[in-house]
Amino acid sequence: MPLLKLASPHPGSHPSLVSALCLALGLAAPLQAETLKLTHFQLVDVEQGRVLQDRQMLIEDGRIVRIVPATEVLVADSSRDLGGRYLMPSLWDMHVHFEGRELVEDNALLLPLYLAYGITAVREAASDLAPEVMVWRKQIAAGERVGPRIFSAGQKFEGIDSLWNGDLEVGDEAAMARGMDKLTAMGVDFIKITENTLQPELYLKTVAEARRRGYRVSSHIPYGVSVAEAANAGLSSIEHLSYVLRLGHQDEPEIAASVRSGTLEAKEAAARYRDGFQQPLADKGYRMLAAQGVAVTPTLIGGYQLANLDATDHSADGFLRYLTSAFTDKYSWRIERMGEQTPAQWQARKQKYQDEAAQLSRLDAAGVMLLAGSDSAALNTYVYPAEGLHSELQLWQQAGLSPARILRAATLDGARFMGLEKDYGSIAEGKRADLLLLRANPLADISATMQIEALIQGGEFHDRAQLDTWLGNAAAAVQILNTGRRGI
Template sequence: MRTLLLLLTLSLPSLAWSQTTIIRDVNVVDVRNGKILRNQTVVLNNKRITSIGKRSVKADSATVIDGSGKYLIPGLWDMHVHNFAREGNNPLLIANGITGVRDMFGSITALRQWNEEAENGKYPGPVIHASGPIVDGPKPVWPGSVAVSTPEQGIRAVDSLVALKVDFIKVYSLLDKASYLAIAAEAKKQNIPFAGHVPNRVTALEAAAAGQKSMEHMYGITELGLDSLDYYMAWQQGAAKDTLLNNRNNRNAFRNRNFSMTTFSKRLAELAKYDSWQCPTLVVNRGIAYMNDSTFTKDPRLAYMHKMFRNMWDPAKDFRFKTATPETFAQYRRDYELKMSLIKPMHDAGIRFIAGTDFPNPYCFPGFSLHDELGLFVKAGLTPLQSLQTATLNPAVYMAIEKDYGAVEAGKYADLLLLNANPLADIVNTKDIFMVFLHGKVYDKTAIDNLLASIRKMNAN
């Protein structure tokens, strides 16, 4: 720990942290409409963007950055993370231009402290919006979750989490329908958003109607294409007996075999009536589907991951996948490809997306994988602008923090990426980072390289 803190101290920006920074002759990307404002002068002061324009600005004692030929975009948000180890994760996030995260399960006390320390400049890190503990059924998937068996317990869970001042409530897979609906009603009553998994015993349409703010991993979405959805949900709720569906491989095969695009389109039109967002985490769906593929198991970015996570990504050592067979992974791949094929139809129907990775799940690399997610959105049919919006403007709108985040505009926080190439021409250019600005503090190429080197060194064994 001491070694890492020393390395982080040594890796602070090579540019002086003056109160004012001026970026001259830069191309500003307007993520609202895809326009490029060329040859702008952008002034940063006291953590915020103070002005943008073509007028000349006196430098005086300011740090001046030549932005000629470069592109300025908002800092990126990863809207589904589990940041259990900030010492190992934060440097990777900053180096990749991730200036904000939505943490989906963790100690709210620790996360609040990390937020304060980042805000005060004591320890570099992204802005955090956090759920605290997961709310799950009576036998939760993950230790540390709030176990709920009845609607009354669900209401008390909401009360306790509101008292902890969480930003939102995360619901999970094993909640029964009655408890879930009680949580939804109480969350609405107490004016706090709830998001997370669509529980196994609830349809995505029921979740949207109940007010679920976002649905993760596209759980419940492919089921909307089942002509036999009523039967499938009856089995989920225990009202129908089907021993074949008790088997994971059979269940995955059933969903893929019985999917109808015509049926899906009809239900999609209904889903689009609700203000429920999708955080599809395509990168984790891909990582799980291919976690037995050498293309992934030999990823050079493994050098940035702690040995504990590298070991966990071995299917034989993960309780969720240790009994998986080659056919299981074949089914996962078909499921992943199906989800990819639904992104554009959903977007065209008016469903709104936010980008998330679900690190540190298999082959989800803190920081790096958010760029992979943007690439997968484009591969699925979105334009580079639409993809970029999922990690910039959309998170700000989703969390109702558009006043401070989401675009390069005067008055907003100076959380920014300066890129060497235009991301609207090719989304891969979000990876070509020249500088990162974290609440106005400058991380140049040397500082970024030092951050990455510090983590490689820490995880060398």
Template structure:
């Protein structure tokens, strides 16, 4: 080869390299899961720059146009957007702060890149974690939080803002604005029904999304019309299916019936046509529902599985495990008839999942995992939740949407999350199997990419090992 020809070839090569755009990571030979359209796009590559997706396209084109500092060969595996758990809790008191914070890596190890904290009794600490994660000072999924929830006076739940008047509610909303919370959580332990509705209207007027439990003395429609953005726990949405829901709410509010009697009447009065009309109304108002089905299933069937031999307990601190006891003890007091009723009620409520979907309601995957909620585990619980959605009638694609797109949609963040597209967040999960065929494929995690940083299977296993080691050390200390 002449020197002239060699120089020319070198010049061509240098020109080609210089023409390439720099990327931090390129995922090659990937099958991209288009979750929105429930389809697979084969032979793709994804270029990541910082915490954003810089390009997605045919593998050969991306390889030609992008120069990567790191290349991941997906080997035709399946790339999905990062998973979102839209209902988690941290709490149990100040002595449990360390055990709660240790749960954060469990979410990442299970492909969950964003969580929505629905309030516990450590609201200040959780807001501190939110800031530390955003700054890169603490490892964990992106954390969105309600801060302290709005409640009535002397509520069952700790860590709340207690309100007994409209001025209290106004002050609570102002405090939450100062705390820069991501949404407002309102619950029904002791909050008066009129103040519940007032809190919804004031939070909406302040520009907040709202989430909550609906008091028995308030109908679902009243809560929605006041400004409720998401219904937490499927049982509250179920109530809208009773023909005489308004009469039941009025009787309960007046003290004429107990909660147990109200539930009996709601069950007897449930009617599919009434429910579908109510659910279509929810959809028209843009109200989402977070079923938290797995937690309900666990409690309903504790008589069949006491979970004491769950391998996952190795990741849960001993003090957190002790918070499980109160629900377990309460369930153990039921007699055979009550246990059967518990099973039946769970199944009746769970059967409304496909009805909500058919009515056009957006279903959000959320676990209710955390302290108090027995054996409902941070991380793996989300995979159990979406599997239940399919078991109860959703398609794998619909269940996957509930855990990847519904959360961003609720927060108005679909321009940044929820799909594998140029400009979206570099929060991705590479799976060994196709989740559109079998939703349990979400468990087959090969790699998690969180804010542009890749964690392969070995790194994820180290996160799990670190969690086990921490719990083992806490157990040893408790036993000494």
């Protein structure tokens, strides 16, 4: 089968290295899925939070045609006995980044790993690799590259001289409109906005303009904008739970107004938000978010990893075999920045994480849509691509959410947020056959999502041997890249 050519090498790269990397990855167009019957499995119903015993399924042209008890007769071109294992919808990671202009190959080799970890869709929340990501998205959709379906924001909106690489820096409405035109031409799936230097008034106008153009808008929230103002402007999702905690401060609207007027510095606003949290006020704010239809992507794993850097040795983490040295070198900036913290500061960071995690069940009780996302990226220390989502789900369970609620967030709610619940997110006749086969019941313990026996993507069955091949290819590609860059 034909191999896919990777992105053009950077200046100084060796053509032989890129060729070897292509061979190591072995990315090829998948075969057309045949009519397939799956028998003797336990169906995990994420809509109702229950298991349906001993079912069988017929898949044709990548869609689920029939689901019936095992006693009925179904005829298909081929059949697989699933041995009583648990069949659930495949996972969606609703916040990832592929980033680093010098890390194109390093990110590309990770794409099959998402499938190996049961993830068939990712929401890519903008990066400096937008041109490459858009190519990967097209190739995956065409069956020319192995990887998850990508929903991408392309480049995120920011203010002038922002901290981040590759964003769209805008200082006025005209520049913002040109940025919107550029993203529309790129064919982005949603709009992402962050708040490093973007002015509050322009932030609100950017949200409103994106919604006017029909986009979903995911965002951080500037200190000069209240959460209610962002919601009223048309925000679709808040990325990271820390922003939501501002709703628990009675002076939040006044603090935002003071920052916007220039009478209060952002650093002072942050200090004020650290004190005076009131749970009833926060709960009221959460109900406002639910009423406005604003989702929240908590991304607990990043805060957890940083809060526990003092007590965790990551040197033996198994996932490191899939990350190049150049990729993990990006972790050092946060490690070095935190290396001089006092014991009291470490404890304060741990408490901050606990305070945020405690709000997860409160958001759920208020009816807020929760989206499961890892925020995996080269700049996010020890938040591993693909594996990070599973870690995130386990943290949700530790925070008090039931496995049933967590599963819905990681499957159906992701599809609903993207407006694709008719085709994805649960197991039902007529839906696309993106499925995950597990050795244990995820409704009993969410960690069962790591006990993967097989993946079905678009009706094509990938057994454990195939998943392991993808993992092995990625590990081999890492060795090739590391060796080539050392000039050995």
